[in-house]
Amino acid sequence: MRTFFLFLVTILSSFLSTAQTGVSVSPPRLYFESNAGQSNRQKIMVTNVSAAHTMDLAVSLGDWQYNELGENVMYPADSLATSCASWVTINKKDSYFSLKPGESKEIEVTITVPNTFTGEVPVHTGMLYVTQMNPIDDVDNKGANIKVSVRSGIKLFHRTSQPKNRKLEIENILFDKKRNKIELLFKNNGNIWADGIVYPELLNTLTGKKTVLDHIVFYSMPNDVRKMYIDLPENLEKAKYTAAILMDYGDENTIEMGELSFTNE
Known part of the structure; x- marks a missing residue:
């Protein structure tokens, strides 16, 4: 009987691959600027860079922030006071899809600021994940059988139109x-x-x-x-x-x- 281990590898950049599977997401960051009641749209391109495997992919949302050392810390969506996850919408047809080897898909990401937003917190963030839902059989460097699933994270940044003050x-x-x-x-x-x-x-x-x-x-x-x-x-x-x-x-x-x-x- 063979033993398999499932590895979910998360990356906060535009490309991730193993010997058998990979996903490219570009750009790795999206920047939005809008005020209360306004919507702003940006697009990302998702590409299956695998040469042999079809990838089933799902889009989800989360939160993130830097810790005191500047490292990324991930949280569930709407966990942070600065979260914009609940403002994000994705077309239903883009929330779960399949890509054949070498195939790409463009996804539109929309942020709509609530009418009740007061602007007291001028900057909000979120994380958009593209996750592989069909793990691929692989072998690690010790010869053990593993299943590899990749997840790419795109950082979302939102700000109001008030004048910037870098300090x-x-x-x-x-x-x-x-x-x-x-x-x-x-x-x-x-x-x-x-x-x-x-x-x-x-x-x-x-x-x-x-x-x-x-x-x-x-x-x-x-x-x-x-x-x-x-x-x-x-x-x-x-x-x-x-x-x-x-x-x-x-x-x-x-x-x-x-x-x-x-x-x-």
Whole structure:
């Protein structure tokens, strides 16, 4: 008797595949802008990239948010105060469908803001899942029989038409000697999602030597409080340092900066 294990693999990007099955969904994010009582429509393209298998696919909704480390956390639909899942509609014929190998299908996603919406929360989010309903037989790297089913998640972003206010603020910078890291704490105090890059540098105050550390890409939503760990070189010379942190988040007129003085003993 053969034993099978079912693996449901979820991905938050435009493409996922295994040796035998795969689905491409583009784009991986949809952005909507509308006010109370208004509807806004966007389209996604779903493609079966498998060479041999027909895929039965179902569309469903959920919620998501970033945790303090910027990782995606998933929730059932309408779990969060910022959810727009209940505003989303999909044509009935697009909620469950089959795609032959290489076949594609365009799906229209509509967000309709309730007439009662006050706009107190200017940004809402949701997740649209495209899930394979007919698992495919496969074998893992240990030779065990498995059934693989894939699920692709498309992030939904909605905002009102009020003027954008991107505002990130560094709240603290700490030196974690035990972990050999710099801990950066910042908050999104704006009314719009803010994506950007952190550029960290070290200055040896004794020798004047500058060390440019790897930049870090981040994503944030309004009111997010974020904790970011910046790795220091393993063999960092014992000395006094000034760490300079520059945050570029797409605002042409504003760049957030912060400094930390510490001693590496």
